[in-house]
Amino acid sequence: MISEIKNNVLYVDGCNTIELAEKYGTPLYVYSENAIVKECRKLQECFLNKYENTRAAYAAKAFSCIAMCRIIEREGLCLDVVSGGELFTAIRAGFPAERIEFNGNNKLKEELELAIDYGIGRIIVDGLQELNLIESICRQKNKTMDVLYRITPGVDSHTHNYITTGKKDSKFGIPLDDDVIYPAVEAAINSSYVNFKGIHFHVGSQLFDNKSHLLALETVLQLVKNIKERFNYDVTELNVGGGFGVTYTDEKQKSYEYFLDPIMERIIEFSQKMNIKRPAVVIEPGRSVVAEAGVTLYKVGSIKDIKGIRKYVSVDGGMTDNIRPALYQAAYRGALANKMNEPADHTITVCGKCCESGDILIKDGQFAEAQAGDILVIFTTGAYGYSMASNYNKNPVPAVVLVKDGKSTEIIRRQSYEDIISRESTEELW
């Protein structure tokens, strides 16, 4: 995070967070553009510029909006979308179609039609049933589409059970049973409507060990070899997914090089041995691009001190703007943005205002002494915060502000109560 402390106050990318809270209200998502750009440039430096024939497709699910698509576009990355809504956002942002890749285990016919009409770069296909659907749409529209198959490599990435995706028992991808994968590959190779490019895998999210990627890669390289032997077909693209972990509290974040250099080394060695042109290599980082660039500002309200048990400090948001603690027991760090120089010697539990006991944002965290009206900041909320927000209890989704070099601009306005009920019928029933 690009931040500093001045006069006891937290500044993010040159902006005073207390002034931001006053100007735009709370809860408030604040993203530093310089921090996002810095991550994108890191990817350029240690992957895209280092290895030719590579792409990085930012996983929009981590945080997607028109402004974000434009930053990603400007930074030269590609975009990984997983729904018609994310695709539509990219289209509205003017994101170049050929740089969009579409993932998902149950892409709807209308979503595929939108993707094919827009002429996106790749569809990452989850099975033969989907391939047949894509073929029928392409036939009808007289178009072709570049595709990869997402396979389930059968590795357990040892992250939270809800965010591991490479195990055989998974809703994602094609299992590597001979009677499943080879007929699917053969159909794609022989199709007049799709160009079969290669294989995709994604082993899970928030990873700190490169073993899962490397194990999955071995499986995929064996598959590439088998495809060559069975069908005399050269795979020209490998997508190794995302999953690069970030530091929320005390996790030891690993560099992109730690994950990607051994992957590239292995693919180069394999290609030389097989005497084939090294396939293009694509990655899909989401969390690592935006997590650290974002913070959430809240206003402190009720304080409940249960003597000898726990002190609950309530804020004006909660699981509706950050579901991760409730869903994955995710831990975060926070502070009082207006008391940054005061000793953080009070143990408090920061809870939200939703009608759920599990609506806890930080359990037993260290803060300066909190009082109603303080601005409480939670760090590293840029990924899967806004994008997983809900209207539970009819709480409005907060505004999103982008800051850069002391300037701020609202890129998503706060939902109003009117917005929340705007799709509801007010007609008399029956």
Ligand SMILES: Cc1ncc(COP(=O)(O)O)c(C=O)c1O
């Ligand atoms: C297919 C796919 N690609 C990319 C990502 C992005 O993962 P992360 O945000 O961990 O980098 C995900 C989410 O886990 C995913 O399912």
Ligand SMILES: N[C@@H](CCCC[NH3+])C(=O)O
């Ligand atoms: N939403 C998850 C990550 C899911 C990754 C998508 N496959 C999180 O907050 O950690």
